[in-house]
Amino acid sequence: MQLLRRSIYVLFFMSSSLLLNASVEPSVSIRSQKGQSFSLRLKDMNNETHHIKLIDKKGYVFLNEQIEDQNEYVKLFNLKNLPTGNYRLEIESDYKIILQDINVFKQQLTVDFTSKREFYKPTIRYAAPHLDLNMIYFGDGTINLVIRDENNQIAFKENLNKKGSINKRFDTSILSAGNYFVEIETNQYTIEQEFSIKSDNKISNDKRKKTGKNRKATSVGQKHQRNYIDESIKSKIKWQQSQRN
Numbered sequence: 001m002q003l004l005r006r007s008i009y010v011l012f013f014m015s016s017s018l019l020l021n022a023s024v025e026p027s028v029s030i031r032s033q034k035g036q037s038f039s040l041r042l043k044d045m046n047n048e049t050h051h052i053k054l055i056d057k058k059g060y061v062f063l064n065e066q067i068e069d070q071n072e073y074v075k076l077f078n079l080k081n082l083p084t085g086n087y088r089l090e091i092e093s094d095y096k097i098i099l100q101d102i103n104v105f106k107q108q109l110t111v112d113f114t115s116k117r118e119f120y121k122p123t124i125r126y127a128a129p130h131l132d133l134n135m136i137y138f139g140d141g142t143i144n145l146v147i148r149d150e151n152n153q154i155a156f157k158e159n160l161n162k163k164g165s166i167n168k169r170f171d172t173s174i175l176s177a178g179n180y181f182v183e184i185e186t187n188q189y190t191i192e193q194e195f196s197i198k199s200d201n202k203i204s205n206d207k208r209k210k211t212g213k214n215r216k217a218t219s220v221g222q223k224h225q226r227n228y229i230d231e232s233i234k235s236k237i238k239w240q241q242s243q244r245n
Helices: 002-022
Strands: 027-033 037-043 050-056 061-067 072-078 085-092 096-104 109-120 123-127 130-137 143-149 154-160 164-171 178-185 190-197
Touching: 027 109, 037 085, 037 109, 109 130, 123 190, 130 143, 130 178, 143 164
Parallel strands: none
Antiparallel strands: 027 037, 037 072, 050 061, 050 085, 085 096, 096 109, 123 130, 130 164, 143 154, 143 178, 178 190
16 A cells, blocks of 8 residues: 555656646647748747757658747748658657658648657656656557667666656666766657766766767668758657557
8 A cells, every 4th residue: 555655646746747847848830831841830938948850761860950048939941852751840848759740742741730749758867876767658669778888888778568657766886987878769759868977976967968969879870961951960860650559
């Protein structure tokens, strides 16, 4: 009974935190425009950092833009120079990831509103010697959790087949001092965060931004650069296509 009460309390606490975070999230409007264009409008951004990416099915990133110190963002994107096909627009804030499918044809562009997905990002905190992971996930598939060192060597790996509230605590006292990376991969998104273990056990916590600054994984092949929109390809991430019934 005591364990059940504790589990309910943890779930309530996480749900309340997510609701509070959601209250500061911006409103998002995506509309198809004339030709092969679409407009994106973000309101009530509260001067928080947001990341916008446009990705094809092979994982190429055709647009990688970071927005800072703004309360409202409006922009028209013309994709006429892109090959026809299916693309995914990804909008990431501090607490949430929004995914929207966009289809580019020869003469027009369509936005598939039925494909819109929203996910709360996992919370990863390091306070020596403990690394805590808290997340709520109701998607399909396995959650892959990996901790690597700065040389890309795996220090810990676990596959989680669980839905709902997930709470994990790891003891890092057996690890050597240095920089480490936590990667959480689902069939919808991949989140990576860096933390540092100091020899004097001082707390260090640094969220990695999902931009061209990300480290290169050895398992991902290098891709040629293209310059179809505003920016050249800066990184490659895996295409996680949503699984639908």
